[in-house]
Amino acid sequence: MSDTTTPGPQTVTRVPRETAASEEAYLEVTDLQVQFPTADGLVRAVQGLSYSVPLRRTLAIVGESGSGKSVSSMAVLGLHDRKVARISGSIKVGGREVVGMSDKDLEGYRGGDAAMIFQDPQSSLHPYFTVGDQIVESYRAHHSVSKRKAKDRAIDMLGRVGIPNPRRRVDQYPHEFSGGMRQRAMIAMALVNDPKLLIADEPTTALDVTVQAQILDLIADLQRDFGSAVVFITHDLGVVAEIADDILVMYAGTAVEHGPVNKILGEPLHPYAWGLLESIPALTGEPQPLHPIPGSPPSLLAVPSGCPFHPRCEFKDRVPGDLCTTLKPDLISRTSDHGRTSRCHLKDPDRIFEIDVLPRLP
Amino acid sequence: MTTETTAKKSGVRSVPGAPLLELENVKMHFKTKGDGFLSRGTKWVQAVDGVDLTLKPGETLGLVGESGCGKSTTARLITRLLEPTNGQIRYQGVDIAHMSERQLRPYRREIQLIFQDPYSSLNPRHTVGTIVGTALRTHDMVAKSGELARVQELLEVVGLNPEHYNRYPHEFSGGQRQRIGIARALAARPKIIVADEPVSALDVSIQAQVMNLLENLRKELGIAFVFIAHDLGVVRHFCDRVAVMYLGRVVEEGPRDTLYEKPQHPYTQALLSAVPDIGVVRGVPPKNRIRLVGDVPSPVDPPSGCRFRTRCWKAQDICTTNDPALEEKAVGQRVACHFAEPPVESIVAEIA
Numbered sequence: 001m002s003d004t005t006t007p008g009p010q011t012v013t014r015v016p017r018e019t020a021a022s023e024e025a026y027l028e029v030t031d032l033q034v035q036f037p038t039a040d041g042l043v044r045a046v047q048g049l050s051y052s053v054p055l056r057r058t059l060a061i062v063g064e065s066g067s068g069k070s071v072s073s074m075a076v077l078g079l080h081d082r083k084v085a086r087i088s089g090s091i092k093v094g095g096r097e098v099v100g101m102s103d104k105d106l107e108g109y110r111g112g113d114a115a116m117i118f119q120d121p122q123s124s125l126h127p128y129f130t131v132g133d134q135i136v137e138s139y140r141a142h143h144s145v146s147k148r149k150a151k152d153r154a155i156d157m158l159g160r161v162g163i164p165n166p167r168r169r170v171d172q173y174p175h176e177f178s179g180g181m182r183q184r185a186m187i188a189m190a191l192v193n194d195p196k197l198l199i200a201d202e203p204t205t206a207l208d209v210t211v212q213a214q215i216l217d218l219i220a221d222l223q224r225d226f227g228s229a230v231v232f233i234t235h236d237l238g239v240v241a242e243i244a245d246d247i248l249v250m251y252a253g254t255a256v257e258h259g260p261v262n263k264i265l266g267e268p269l270h271p272y273a274w275g276l277l278e279s280i281p282a283l284t285g286e287p288q289p290l291h292p293i294p295g296s297p298p299s300l301l302a303v304p305s306g307c308p309f310h311p312r313c314e315f316k317d318r319v320p321g322d323l324c325t326t327l328k329p330d331l332i333s334r335t336s337d338h339g340r341t342s343r344c345h346l347k348d349p350d351r352i353f354e355i356d357v358l359p360r361l362p
Numbered sequence: 363m364t365t366e367t368t369a370k371k372s373g374v375r376s377v378p379g380a381p382l383l384e385l386e387n388v389k390m391h392f393k394t395k396g397d398g399f400l401s402r403g404t405k406w407v408q409a410v411d412g413v414d415l416t417l418k419p420g421e422t423l424g425l426v427g428e429s430g431c432g433k434s435t436t437a438r439l440i441t442r443l444l445e446p447t448n449g450q451i452r453y454q455g456v457d458i459a460h461m462s463e464r465q466l467r468p469y470r471r472e473i474q475l476i477f478q479d480p481y482s483s484l485n486p487r488h489t490v491g492t493i494v495g496t497a498l499r500t501h502d503m504v505a506k507s508g509e510l511a512r513v514q515e516l517l518e519v520v521g522l523n524p525e526h527y528n529r530y531p532h533e534f535s536g537g538q539r540q541r542i543g544i545a546r547a548l549a550a551r552p553k554i555i556v557a558d559e560p561v562s563a564l565d566v567s568i569q570a571q572v573m574n575l576l577e578n579l580r581k582e583l584g585i586a587f588v589f590i591a592h593d594l595g596v597v598r599h600f601c602d603r604v605a606v607m608y609l610g611r612v613v614e615e616g617p618r619d620t621l622y623e624k625p626q627h628p629y630t631q632a633l634l635s636a637v638p639d640i641g642v643v644r645g646v647p648p649k650n651r652i653r654l655v656g657d658v659p660s661p662v663d664p665p666s667g668c669r670f671r672t673r674c675w676k677a678q679d680i681c682t683t684n685d686p687a688l689e690e691k692a693v694g695q696r697v698a699c700h701f702a703e704p705p706v707e708s709i710v711a712e713i714a
Binding site: 008011012013065179180211212213214216235239241262266275278280281283292293294296297362 | 536537569577594622633635638640641643648654657706
């Protein structure tokens with residue numbers, strides 16, 4: 001008690017990500033459309049989505065429920081049922097076309113070149129098999145090795161994702177793991193085959209904030225080690241700010257803004273992105289009234305004409321005529337900065353942001 | 363005044379000068395089946411283990427903590443959906459902790475609950491009119507003839523179209539359903555609303571809409587809130603005071619600004635340092651995040667002494683032997699730690 005120098009906490013600082021020079025894309029999505037015919041009509045879940053991710057880079061896809069962020073990522077892994085979903089466009093992973101790939105080829109591709117981490121580890125791990133068995137199965141599906149060797153690999157992976165005592169843990173069932181450990185186990189399973197492309201669909205949404213921080217660090221560490229391309233789906237802009245290089249904002253099945261993270265979150269050019277920033281309470285300063293986007297996201301059965309955001313947009317009267325309701329804007333660069341694109345008819349979005357939006361930000 | 367007469371008629375007793383709500387050493391231990399013969403191994407999950415809290419009229423108290431820390435159990439104790447194993451829950455000075463269902467009736471009206479999941483907390487077979495109307499009828503709030511008018515009034519208050527009273531929950535979006543739940547809670551004209559993660563199931567833009575609604579209700583109707591959330595930004599936005607829970611206990615409690623700017627408990631410091639901050643893109647230097655080791659211990663067999671000591675970098679021998687009491691360390695700020703002190707550097711980096 002008397003000693004005044006109590007040890008300090010173990011701390012980590014997330015280093016700002018260095019922006020690598022633009023490399024060749026590993027994942028390239030071009031004009032992707034995903035539609036689901038239903039009894040109520042055609043659900044246009046994804047409409048004309050294009051983006052690319054090079055190795056060692058992280059792209060965050062941000063949007064609300066029903067914006068098409070999960071549906072498009074499932075298409076990248078070929079997870080949609082052909083009988084239910086109509087997919088067109090192109091998804092190239094390492095030069096290979098995924099749209100229209102045969103089931104047999106998909107089996108080799110999924111879990112090998114590309115893997116996915118899901119939001120809910122509780123429902124993504126089989127309760128009947130041990131964690132080790134599930135990792136072994138994933139490894140042996142892509143490598144012809146003995147069970148013993150595969151199990152060694154599983155133990156190795158569990159250790160790498162930071163599960164204490166992996167030799168004992170490998171024979172335990174998912175219910176014996178805590179939420180954070182289950183998420184780690186699932187990450188171990190996804191990474192067991194050294195995938196070049198990792199899709200993380202809200203991997204930390206179900207987790208507590210201290211565990212979330214650990215998992216985010218883990219994904220970043222593993223990405224550095226494996227050199228993978230990462231697509232990170234989330235709705236938490238704080239998470240995006242800390243882990244992503246680029247960001248793609250989706251609304252009603254289309255990309256509305258795309259570019260480097262500090263640009264898009266620092267000075268966004270699309271009214272929807274403005275609305276998102278105005279909806280998040282700040283962690284410092286006197287709390288200001290929030291300025292949420294009115295209304296709710298549209299049904300994908302009847303996407304509004306023209307710009308899909310126009311019914312909720314407070315700036316549409318600054319666009320001459322009825323352009324917003326009749327013509328869907330293109331996703332092009334709107335300012336002198338050509339590294340970023342947005343989909344909005346507004347003439348000088350950077351000025352509107354500075355004058356009208358910035359003072360309102362929490 | 364009408365409030366006094368209705369108070370008498372409603373059967374709610376009160377002690378003059380007592381705080382609106384007071385929890386004293388409240389414990390909730392759940393029995394688990396042990397594996398031994400004749401369940402000799404019966405164990406107790408100490409979900410809430412000695413919580414003290416006070417709520418003044420019109421005040422908002424935030425409860426934060428990670429899953430399993432007992433914040434939802436506390437919500438269910440305050441609303442008396444659970445009967446505590448120990449301790450007192452005093453509403454205006456009257457202990458309601460062990461009241462019978464019959465005695466509780468008038469108090470139920472005063473303390474209402476809003477649930478997290480707007481999908482499972484509304485009966486899909488009932489129209490909105492029935493859902494809100496049932497709350498009115500149960501508590502004899504209006505005459506039968508005036509019921510519809512009051513339902514429509516309530517729908518309007520929460521920002522729904524009053525003409526939609528005969529629709530079913532599935533016809534509404536998540537945010538709208540949460541508004542229906544709020545209208546139902548308001549029907550009883552409560553003095554306290556316990557909101558258990560009311561916005562965490564909603565999308566960001568909808569979340570802000572519902573928060574603004576709650577904020578307006580608080581200002582206009584003067585309702586006191588116990589606001590439970592795991593999102594520290596949301597809690598900061600809405601609450602006057604914040605209590606941090608860990609493993610069934612309150613480890614720190616204080617006015618919002620003190621707690622966010624000068625947290626004294628190591629756990630609060632770790633929790634705040636872990637929140638991802640969008641400020642980094644606006645040039646805020648990345649903060650030093652405190653990395654906690656290990657997992658939260660099981661509430662069946664919590665550590666001796668301080669419950670946080672197994673993950674604490676300050677832990678000494680005294681932490682194993684002596685359970686730190688929740689003591690006032692700064693004005694209005696109570697901390698349960700032997701080594702409580704404000705952080706050396708700012709936890710939440712200042713925006714330049």
